[in-house]
Each structure stands twice: as C-alpha cells, then as structure tokens.
Amino acid sequence: MNFERIREKLNILADAAKYDVSCSSSGSNRKNTTKGLGDSSGIGICHSYTEDGRCISLLKILLTNHCIFDCAYCVSRKSNDIKRAGFKIQEVVDLTINFYRRNYIEGLFLSSGIFSSPDYTMERLIAVAKKLRLEENFNGYIHLKSIPGCSDELMREAGLYADRLSINIEIPTVSGLKLLAPEKDHKDFIKPMEKVKNEIIQYQADKKLIKNTPVYAPAGQSTQMIVGATGESDKDIMYSAVHYYSTYKMKRVYYSGYVPVLQDERLPALGTEVPMLRENRLYQTDWLLRFYGFDVRELLNNQHPNLDVDIDPKLSWALRNMHLFPVDVNKADKRMLARIPGLGMLSVNKILNARKYRKLNWENLKAIGIAMNRAKYFIVCDSKDWERKDLEPAHMKSMILQSSQSKYQKMYNKQLRLFN
C-alpha cells in the first residue's frame, strides 16, 4: 500500500466531507453473530471529539470530490479551484477496516461528488459497502449517501448493505434551491427518499412473514438542511423538518449552520459568523417535537416565525402560556411535567419515580438532583412558598437570564449588537 498517496487523498477527501454534520452511529441492530469484525447492535460511540466539540464516530469521507455540478453552497462544486482526488474502492475498504480494528471508529460514512452520472457514482458507493460486508465480514456501521437522481434499483441495493441512507435536502425551500443549485431538481432529492421509505415498509411487512428476509437499512434514513444560507425563517426550516419526519419516516433531520466557504453574491460573505446559536435553538426545537410531545405550531407560527435568540424554545413557549403554570409536581401528568422549563425527560422520570414514595417538597426535589434554577418559577410542590408569586413574564425572563450564564451569551451579545 502506498501510504503517502493514501494519506494525501485522506486529507483532501476528509476535509471535503466534514460539512455533513451527521455523526450518528446508533439505531442499527447488526450483531456480530458470525465471529466476524464489528458489532453495531448497541448505541453508537463517540470515539473522539473534534476541536469544535462534535462527535467523531465514523470515518467520514468522500469517495471523490470531482463533481459535474456547481451548487453554490458546496466546496466541491465544479467551478471551485481546489485540489481534487479520488479513492479506489479497495482503499476505502482498507482504511475502514484498519481504523475500525484500532477502535478509532464505529464505521464508515461515505459520500461523494457526482462524477459522470448519478447512477455511476451510486454504484461505486454501493461497491464499497458490499465489499465490506461480503468480503471482510464487517458488521460495523455503514452510512451511505444517496446520490440525487439515482435509480430506484440502486437505492434498493444500497439498503441491503448500509445501515443508514441519507440524502441532504440542504436548502429548505424550493425557491432557495433554484437560486443556489439551478441544475438540480427538487424531485431528484425526493425520489430516493421515497424509495428508501417504501423499501423499509416493505421489509418490515415481509419480515413478519418470512424470517430471513434480508435486512434493509436498519438505522433508517436521515437528511440535513443548511441554516442561514438563503434567508429562510426558523418556521420554514422546522415545518420542512416536520414534513420530512412524517412523510419519509426520517430517523433524524440535521441542521447545519452555514459555514461560508466561497465568495458568491447569492450567499453570506466570507467571514460571516457561523449561526451556531440559531442552529442550537433549532436542535432544541427538534428535540421538543420528537421527545417532549410538542406540536410545531405551538413553537413556531405566523406570530412567532423565528425562535428567540436569548432563551430556549421551551422557556419561550412557557412565557407565552403562563395560564398553564404553575404546575404541581405531585399531581401533574407526564406530558405536563415535560413542559416545565428547565426539566429534561430524565428529571421528569425521576420525579415520577420519587413521588411514588412521598409527597415531594423543595428539599426532596433537590436531593434527587433536579436542577431548580429555571423550574422553580413554574412549579409548586409540597412546600408553602412559591417562587413566582405574581411576576410578569418579562420580569421572569430577566430574572432567569440574570441567574443563568448561557454558554452562548458572548455570541448573542454580539449578535444583538449587530442589530442596534
């Protein structure tokens, strides 16, 4: 093996792949039953973290960064003057196996620029996965990127070897896509999603009848949207996300703050700050929708098309709905407990468990480890005093903000100053 050359390619092709934020390696159920290499039946592990604090769990690379398209938001676009490289199929297989054996990674996340045609590109990605599974007896995690516009036949084959398939919608609005990637058709993104969804449904139906139906993409599919490239609102983003979750049964939607990589008048200028706080608020919202029983219309609507910058979406919702508070922690149902600002699901479960034994007062809540700095304004318990008394929402907000040092405070001070 020519390590020098491989190393050079790795540098180019890992660098080009890093803007895809998905790092999940969970949700599969591929067990190592054949005494082969690897097991993806547990929850995914982050083997390291980048210096920007993101999980490193997969070897995330492009097969090549040669591309026939010219999408404005992408470093690999045809008109960009950068170094190009391409891996051979066997080289990706060897790298994956060798990284995996050293416990560096959970598996491979392989994407690619589109060379010659979508089908040709997709065939090569599948070839890597197939080799790993059939020749190397590899049971680690494989995430393949679906290439927009590729055939249903190939999407079917891809799912036989991959744990997860994804296709990045990137631009949340159709008009934005027209502007930034005029050669691409919205339908080309939707078709592979549709196919994967149908195959998964088919697989689940077949499995009930025939035991050894070949597994199809056990970790499901995901997508990513770039945030802050086209002036879209938070409502635009989250309503599309909800659409993808429900229509295509997405496991995850990722939100990626746009990192300016190119000078283009259609895009934010180079040096523009990455909207990390906004990205964070979108993830919080996503979380509230998936695990806390919120409906997107409660959090974002025509009156509130954008999330608050200075407070998290649950607190912001609560301050708009003060008539529902305070909540009695000894009586409220799980759904309402989950809506108390500052309480995570873990705390909710702790409360549900602890109140079986005794009526809870402030001391009890503290003892079982409930963080109270926010929640105290919104709850009553088995103690007489109650923190909120009759505070107005605006006053409460400022008290909460004073007592909580947000890790992003520096950033939103800056952002707010921009608007002044």
Place this chain on the structure above:
Amino acid sequence: MKTQKLKYDGTFEGLLTAIFTVYEERLSSAHIIEERFFEPDFFSELIMVFTDENKASRVWEGLKDFQQFRTSVYRSFLSELPDKEVHILDAIQYVLKTKSDKDYGHPSVLKLAQITKQIGREKHRMEAFVRFKRTKDDIYAAIIEPDFNILPLIVKHFKNRYADQQFVIYDKSRSYGIFYDLNTVQFVELDFDDTVLKEALHDEEMHYDEMWQDYFISTGIKSRINKKLHLRHVPKRYWKYLNEKNPL
C-alpha cells in the same frame, strides 16, 4: 456500644460474606473495611471475615428481585471509593427491609446510584477511548489508566466487537489486563508498558497512527472551534493514550 469492624480481603465475594456475617450475628453497628485500609483501634471490636462462596451467593441470591440494584452494588464495589462498603451495607439493609430499590430519597441508595452512574460513564469512556496498536505478532494492544477498575465491565463489549482479532487491554494503574485469544477472554498479569509496546509494533502502525491524526485535524471546522466543549468531552487526563492527542 462498641462498633464492630469487619476486615475482609478486598474481593467482591469477601464483601458479600461480610454482609452475610452482619445478618447472621445481628450486628447493629458494623463497619466493613478492606484489609489494606484497616487500622486497629481501641474502641471497636475486630471481626475477621473469611471469604466463603456459599455465604456470598446467599446474599447475592437474596437480592435477585432487584436486578438493577444488584448491578449497582457490583459497580459501586468496582469503584474503589474508600467508604463504598458503608454505603453498600446500608443500602442493602434498606432495600431488603423495604423491598423497594428505587427510593432515591434514601441517602445510601442514592449514593450507590450516583457511583454507578459515574462508573458507567467511565466504562463508556473506555469503550470509546481505548486505542489499539497492532503488534508484529498480530495482537492489538492498548494501555489504559481509568479512574475506576472497569476492565471487568468492558470485556463483553470488546469480545463481541473484535471477535476475529486477538487483543490485550492493559490497566496500567492496577497492573493487570484482559487478553482475548480468539476464543476466550482471560484476566492476565503482564509485564507491559509503553516502551515494551513501542518495540513490538507492526511496521504499518506508524502510518495508521499518522492518518488518524490527520483525520482528526481535517474533520474539525476551524470557524466553529470551541475548546471548552472539546475539553468537556475529552478531559485532559485521558489524552495520554489517545493517539490523536498524543502521537507515537
């Protein structure tokens, strides 16, 4: 009234035997201490505990309705915290008396749950942070220095995952390791350290080591750098054996 100090050999079975003794002799203010921390004093009565598999398993059986709590007891034992026995005894007495093992309002039950969580975090970290190096003999070897004695807890994970490769994970602070020979995992004592390992490395090791460091750097996004977050996820005390942080 005098306290009774029960001295045991530091094994898990020994601890369970001591607990058996507390029940058998109806000791009311028992204090279980590991041999190596034991200091005699005038105010308490000394009871020597002789590890007895049979007695130990009776205590273990007695807890069989509380699976999660049992895990908690075992993990707290592995924590090596100095007063772990006090909490384990207290919690077991409470659980057996009240038949409920999830009342975190009780200080020792809570304490055990907290230790278990800590040790669980360490186990998870080790599953993530072990870095194997391939040797000339085709054994994948790693050195670790975890805060707690977690080797017994990670055996299953690594055996499942690396079923087709021989590996050694060596806990340097406790001077023992686990070795998988493609069939079973054994606990082994080894004469092993960084220098020994360095000399035994396979020729290709350096290349993969370098490529992993390269990968670590190229996958980060400079305009998003957040050192504080990075350090919270990868505390400095683990860096020594992470090759992306500490190259060959």
